[in-house]
Amino acid sequence: xxxxxxxxxxxxxxxxxxxxxxxxxxxxxxxxxxxxxxxxxxxxxxxxxxxxxxxxxxxxxxxxxxxxxxxxxxxxxxxxxxxxxxxxxxxxxxxxxxxxxxxxxxxxxxxxxxxxxxxxxxxxxxxxxxxxxxxxxxxxxxxxxxxxxxxxxxxxxxxxxxxxxxxxxxxxxxxxxxxxxxxxxxxxxxxxxxx
Numbered sequence: 620x621x622x623x624x625x626x627x628x629x630x631x632x633x634x635x636x637x638x639x640x641x642x643x644x645x646x647x648x649x650x651x652x653x654x655x656x657x658x659x660x661x662x663x664x665x666x667x668x669x670x671x672x673x674x675x676x677x678x679x680x681x682x683x684x685x686x687x688x689x690x691x692x693x694x695x696x697x698x699x700x701x702x703x704x705x706x707x708x709x710x711x712x713x714x715x716x717x718x719x720x721x722x723x724x725x726x727x728x729x730x731x732x733x734x735x736x737x738x739x740x741x742x743x744x745x746x747x748x749x750x751x752x753x754x755x756x757x758x759x760x761x762x763x764x765x766x767x768x769x770x771x772x773x774x775x776x777x778x779x780x781x782x783x784x785x786x787x788x789x790x791x792x793x794x795x796x797x798x799x800x801x802x803x804x805x806x807x808x809x810x811x812x813x814x
Contacts, residue, residue, distance in 0.1 A: 621653050622813045625694035627687075628659045629701035629712040636791055636799070640748045641700040643803045647810030656690050660712055663687070667714020677721060684719050691725070696744050696813055697780055702791065703751035703766050716774055725778040738779025745775050745783040746814060748806060750791035758787070784814070 626645045630637035638659060645655045663683040670678060680688070691697065701708050722728045722736065730737040747770055751758070758764055771783040786809065788794075788802045 622648075623654045623693055623695045624648050624656070624698060624813060625690045625696070626655060626657045626698040627700070628657070628661075629699055629708065629715075631660050631709050631711040633661050635702070636750050636788070636794075636802075637700040637702055637748070639799070639803060640750070640788070640806045641698065643806040644698055644700070644748065644810035647807035648813055651811045651813070653810075653813050656693070658687060658690065660709075660715065663715070665715070665718060667711050667718065669714070669717040678718070680718065684715070687715065687719050688724055691719075691740060691743075694743055696746070697775070698746045698748065699770070700748040701750070703749060703753065706762060707766055707769070720774070720778055735777070738777065741779030743780045745780045746809060747783060747785045748788070748809075749785055750788045752790060752792050754789045755787050 624645075626641050626648075628635075628638050628641040632638075638661075641657065641659075645657045649655045665681040665683050666678065701712060707713070719725070725739050726736040727739055728736045747767075749766070753762070758767070767785055771781075771785075775781060775783045786805065788805075790798075794802070
């Protein structure tokens with residue numbers, strides 16, 4: 620069964636390991652017959668500051684952000700490739716989420732369940748390709764999986780995208796060529812399965 624897959628490279632740099640992983644995933648998914656759309660955060664021009672707009676008086680979305688929302692709505696599976704910087708996601712990626720995940724577009728504040736707004740992107744799943752220098756056991760036992768919980772619970776699940784699965788690539792600052800080749804192979808394998 621083919622899927623509509625939206626791949627978001629969440630690294631703000633023009634070249635990065637996140638870009639390579641996202642392209643490896645996307646190319647393998649396309650080869651396997653899936654429909655794929657790819658966005659590179661670096662290529663998007665938008666004001667990442669939500670500012671004082673508030674939910675009642677939101678900033679008009681730039682065309683790039685309208686396209687991200689259209690791609691999210693189109694997708695059945697979302698793939699995010701992102702580095703972990705200072706325990707969180709890059710500022711520009713956080714700004715993207717601040718700007719596009721809005722009431723009336725991704726969640727409905729008029730309809731609540733258990734005090735939470737109704738998600739509007741239900742029926743989609745996600746995979747996060749996370750690069751970091753923090754090993755998985757440190758991330759879990761020392762930092763209590765903070766970045767995983769933020770992405771899984773407070774971002775994706777909040778708008779209805781679940782489950783969110785993670786693949787972590789650790790010691791990412793200075794990996795050997797052999798390690799990078801293995802990681803790209805892992806990303807291709809996930810893309811082929813649309814997992």
